[in-house]
Amino acid sequence: MQIGLRLHDAAKLPIEERLQEVRKQGFTCVHLALSKVMPPELASAEALTPGYAMYLKNLFEKNELAIAVLGCYLNLATPDEGKLQEFVEKYRTHIRFASQLGCGVVGTETGAPNTEYKFEPACHSEEALELFIERLRPIVKYAEKMGVIFAIEPVWKHIVCNPKRARMVLDAIDSPNLQIILDPVNLLDISNYENQIEIVDGAIELLGKDVSVVHLKDFVVEDGGLKSVAAGTGQMNYESILKFIKKRKPFIHTTLENTVPANAVQAKNYILERYQQISVS
Numbered sequence: 001m002q003i004g005l006r007l008h009d010a011a012k013l014p015i016e017e018r019l020q021e022v023r024k025q026g027f028t029c030v031h032l033a034l035s036k037v038m039p040p041e042l043a044s045a046e047a048l049t050p051g052y053a054m055y056l057k058n059l060f061e062k063n064e065l066a067i068a069v070l071g072c073y074l075n076l077a078t079p080d081e082g083k084l085q086e087f088v089e090k091y092r093t094h095i096r097f098a099s100q101l102g103c104g105v106v107g108t109e110t111g112a113p114n115t116e117y118k119f120e121p122a123c124h125s126e127e128a129l130e131l132f133i134e135r136l137r138p139i140v141k142y143a144e145k146m147g148v149i150f151a152i153e154p155v156w157k158h159i160v161c162n163p164k165r166a167r168m169v170l171d172a173i174d175s176p177n178l179q180i181i182l183d184p185v186n187l188l189d190i191s192n193y194e195n196q197i198e199i200v201d202g203a204i205e206l207l208g209k210d211v212s213v214v215h216l217k218d219f220v221v222e223d224g225g226l227k228s229v230a231a232g233t234g235q236m237n238y239e240s241i242l243k244f245i246k247k248r249k250p251f252i253h254t255t256l257e258n259t260v261p262a263n264a265v266q267a268k269n270y271i272l273e274r275y276q277q278i279s280v281s
Contacts, residue, residue, distance in 0.1 A: 004029030005256040008036035019063040031255045033071035045093040053100035067103040068253030075111035076135040091139050099146045107151045107181050110160035119157040128159045133172050143177045153181040156189040163203040180207050183215035190225050200240045217257040228258045232270030247280040
């Protein structure tokens with residue numbers, strides 16, 4: 001397991017110093033969302049030139065850090081046609097940039113059928129799923145042309161809200177360049193979290209062969225819902241996901257979420273200790 005974190009959760013420093021600090025903390029990879037760590041002029045689609053990619057690639061290599069995921073979390077199910085075209089072009093640009101950057105995956109969530117990108121019952125409808133698949137298909141075709149993995153992240157509040165729907169998307173698109181970012185906490189909700197072991201085991205059974213990245217965080221119940229927190233500070237049971245990694249994906253990029261600089265190392269050490277205790281015999 002190669003363990004990292006979201007770069008925007010690290011200390012708020014200039015990029016060169018931020019990477020140095022992340023490496024000192026013992027991480028080996030990062031989830032990079034340009035809009036959350038770079039000034040706006042360096043996160044726009046227009047700025048994503050081959051030269052910029054080479055600059056970042058050299059900077060990350062200098063600090064012995066891999067870019068596990070280049071994040072581009074835009075809503076493909078938006079009813080705003082103008083925004084949709086903008087989002088599609090940004091996805092294409094990020095896919096090209098990833099190919100030049102030497103990044104493993106361009107990652108995204110799966111949106112909502114509204115402009116606000118917020119949960120509503122229609123998110124879980126068959127119509128929303130069909131729309132998402134229709135709009136995802138050409139993005140994946142472009143990823144195939146550029147030799148890049150495009151990975152979707154199932155989230156209970158989004159269109160691809162559970163492992164079954166994720167499997168339906170994978171089967172409908174039928175491309176080796178479409179894979180899964182598996183975040184066990186994102187499959188949970190106040191309505192189902194008490195069945196977390198069954199849900200995670202089911203996700204591994206349905207999606208395991210197509211998982212290219214794992215996200216790890218924890219959760220607590222708060223104000224009638226689930227709040228995401230750093231690994232080891234909540235109610236998450238990690239045994240199934242860590243056993244899956246150790247047995248079937250031993251070198252997978254695994255990035256922590258919802259850490260802060262003060263607890264990132266503690267969260268990393270907690271996961272690594274649990275990982276070492278896992279038996280796969």
